[in-house]
Amino acid sequence: MRRDSFVNSIDWVLIGLYLLLATLGLAFVYSTTYIASDPSFFNFTTSYGRQFIWLCISLIIGMFIVVIDYKFYTSFAYIIFGLIMLLLASVLIFGVEINGSKSWFALGSIRFQPAELAKFATCLALAKVMTGVNVNLKTWTGKFKALTVLLIPIGLILMQGDVGSAVVFAGLIFVLHREGLESAYLIVGFGLIFLSVMALLYHPLALLFFYGLLFSLVIYYNRKAKQPIIALLLILIGGLTYAYLYKNYILQFFPWEVFGIDIQQYLFLFIPVIILILVGYFIFLKRKKWLPASMVIFLIVGMYTFSVDFMFNNVLKQHHRDRINLILGKIEDHSGAGYNLFQSKVAIGSGGMFGKGYLQGTQTLLNYVPEQSTDFIFTSVAEQFGFVGSFFIILLYVVLLLRIIQVAERQRSTLARVYGYGVASILFVHFAVNIGMTIGLVPVIGIPLPFISYGGSSLLSFTILLFVLIKFDTERLSVLR
């Protein structure tokens, strides 16, 4: 009976989605390197030939994973983690540099990226950490333990120079959030991202917006009082007048520059906000506790906006700046830095509603899109199958991700659930960044589209990542807690 229910207990939905995505992936990789004169599929010197082999290998390993006892993973979680971290460290010494990052092992013509496996190992380790009896993310000890597990791989990967893969790990915040991390961190996190983008786009306007939001909150908490609403109106009118006066008259007297950053614009807001806070306190609010809080928040936000500017101009490298400016719409470039994005959009855009047909995509066939079999594989979907094709692939991913969450939720063991959320988060970040990058919503960060992009190590790693979850899922009913 055990045997029968084993087969039944496998989540065939996940397996089905996986196989569908992987075979479609093969078809798309084939289309990007299709040579009319040699259309044979089993040519092992080509990328699709190799992808096929890797898929077979992955399937075999996947089967093994599902067969091996789950306790293997739970017991050896830290050991696996340690070994992979060792690999990550040693690639810095023994590894090969490709595309600017030293993150590959090369054995003959086979290349392997340990960072890919690190994703699996980290999920597993994190899951194990969370199964401690008194682990509570609301406590600082809890936070510290979780953070360590995350920071080791992130640090090692950053040392390789692979920023893209490091960013993936940031997605694990969703895991922590589900397990109890205060929502405030998530809100602040997204708030900072939003603020950074605003700061880069519109500078002082970002601050203004943020302050407006803040005061709206203040008003909300004192909504019974009428004065704050009038105060807000006065602030708006006064602010605009001030802005006008400042721009045309006061500016000439204060040409300050600190650390090469022009602080005029910040001064512009510095004065009125101080006034606002003081006015607000003395006349309208009379709540002592708001004053220090507001001052501190003001200072922090101000410094953060400064630092964004500073970081952007002095810490980020030129090509990072270019890519960010590109999607912010600050620069338009069809050659050099913007070439990839331009070719990507052209390929995608020219697909129309129904696409040009399989193996009929001009931009794909004629090799216009760089990295088309790897990071930009989605362009081949969009060009050959149009909006309908794009819709279908996105739908597949959404269904896959939601199913993973569903599977994670039905786990009784914390470890399995945490692991499941880890899988979902990692795959989600890849999905979001990869497709977002091809359509110009996210700066070009080179990470693959799971199961579809060409790449043996990533296909294998994602397979392991997923199949371990499938394994945990088969045992979900046998876990007591």
Add this chain to the structure above:
Amino acid sequence: MKDRFKRRAYVLGSLIVILALIFLGKLFSIQVLDSKYQDIAQRMAVKQIKLYPNRGLIFDRNNELLVYNQAIYDIMVVPRQVENLDTALFCEIFDLTPVNFEKKMAVVSKDLFYYSPSEFIKQVPAETYALFLEHSYKFSGFYGETRTIRNYTHSCAAHILGDVGEVDSSDIKNSDFYYQPRDYAGKSGLEKLYDDELRGARGYKYVFIDKYNKQQGSFDEGRKDSIPSQGANLETTLDIKLQAYGERLLQNKVGSIVAIEPSTGEVLALVSSPNFDPNLLCGSERGKNYTVLAKDPLKPLFNRAVMAQYPPGSTFKPVTAAIAMQEGAINPDFSYHCNTLFSIPGRTLHCSHHHPSAQNVQQGIQHSCNPYFWQTFKNTLEIGTYNNTGESYAKWHEYTQKMGLGHTLGIDMLSEKPGNIPAPAYYNDLYGAGRWRAVTIISLAIGQGEILITPLQLANLYATLANRGYYITPHLVKRINGRDNEKPERHETGIDKQYYDVIAEGLQLVVEEGTGRRSKIPNLTFGGKTGTAQNPHGEDHSIFAGFSPIVNPKIAIAVVVENAGGGSKYAAPIASLIAEMYLHDTIAKSRFYFEKTILDANLTSPEEELMVETIAP
């Protein structure tokens, strides 16, 4: 405890869905709503290749090839694809200095030109191109495009044949934008006038090109492709041997020769001197050579045969006689006692020659007696048939127009000048209506005064005389691609044949016994009239026009030699040599010395001579 956070599942879940919707929104806008990417993709991936047809060939009347095509190569470059360039070898093959090479590369690599093909070196001859091809693997990013330029088998007839060069913006506009930059089109002469026929029709091939600008197959399976249609061949009326001979005769002289076959209006030869080798305006040296020619003070580019206007002088006298006879103002046996003075109220005119008095029109022509023709003219205008001089002159003017004078003839050449025979209105304005008479404008009788004529008109006039009363519009092209060209018009003069016979006899007498007797051709009847155009700036111009044989004439010739003195000195001998060469294919031995003196004569100044020589090939 776990349940407390179970709702947080929706956070990630909704984030996933929201993001997917944002992506779908953006994708929809890029793929479905905005069509610009489809255009861009097509422009990038599909290249239109122009297939140039062969330009039509040009032949003379005896099927001698005059103009043919030669392949030449433009070196193109796509800067983005240039890598590992063997610059030293490249510069050596194309004779460039490294500095110039860098300058040229900088120009073609600017902005978007970096990604598309640009012209790097123009018109490279075949040998250099072959060398380039041999080493082309060292020059990735560079490739050659085949073009054709014209080559001329004979180094003559430049004014007639014209030349071909790269189009400029006005050419493009005038062709209704058929032409595109870097195309070649006819710039002058027959090449320009018959450009539509000669150029054929372009074909197009549409191919896919990949990122490396390599062709990868036909677009739309070749459904949009079209094949070029070859240019039409022209068969001209020219006799190239005669043309070459004419140019030789006029070497070191300034002037022109026009020879027409009277019965058909076909132009056998048309020479303007100084001239130049048409091959000079082909290929890469074109610009340079053109500038030298344009600066030459003797103006070799100026086609004197149709653009220079001279007073015809005595060669006009047959016109006066013909009109007078037709109007009945004189009879063919009108005699006039020339006492070398001609009296009109207020003035006395002299006859410039010493000769016996003319007993009839023939002798009048033979001796070229001015008073004879003054009187003839006076009679014509004062004839009683009309109410006043204005009317009679109008009729006289009408005859001249019918004889092809005072207006363009419509030959297939550019910039034909109309000459000038003043209309009655001109004299009305000048003197006042009714206030002028024959004696006021008496100089017209002997081809002076305001009368201007081009050598072409003169030849055409004598073709009319040869035909005894009509002319066919002179033209240069007989057949296009084997099919006859539009039939040229026949123009009647409205003067009876009998009078023309009289004039023909007179013309024959000129050569046999009159002012043109030095130019008699053995075993050939030849008639014509000498003339001297007075030139206020220097020596008079020597003019002659005539035809041969007298009966059933085969060739009518007009010759003008500037600054050469009397008509009999140079113009008549040249005309006779032309006629003899055309009709007998050779010059009689007895005339060899005669021919030699003409050939060796140098009527240009030493400095001017030098200019023409520096550009000889």
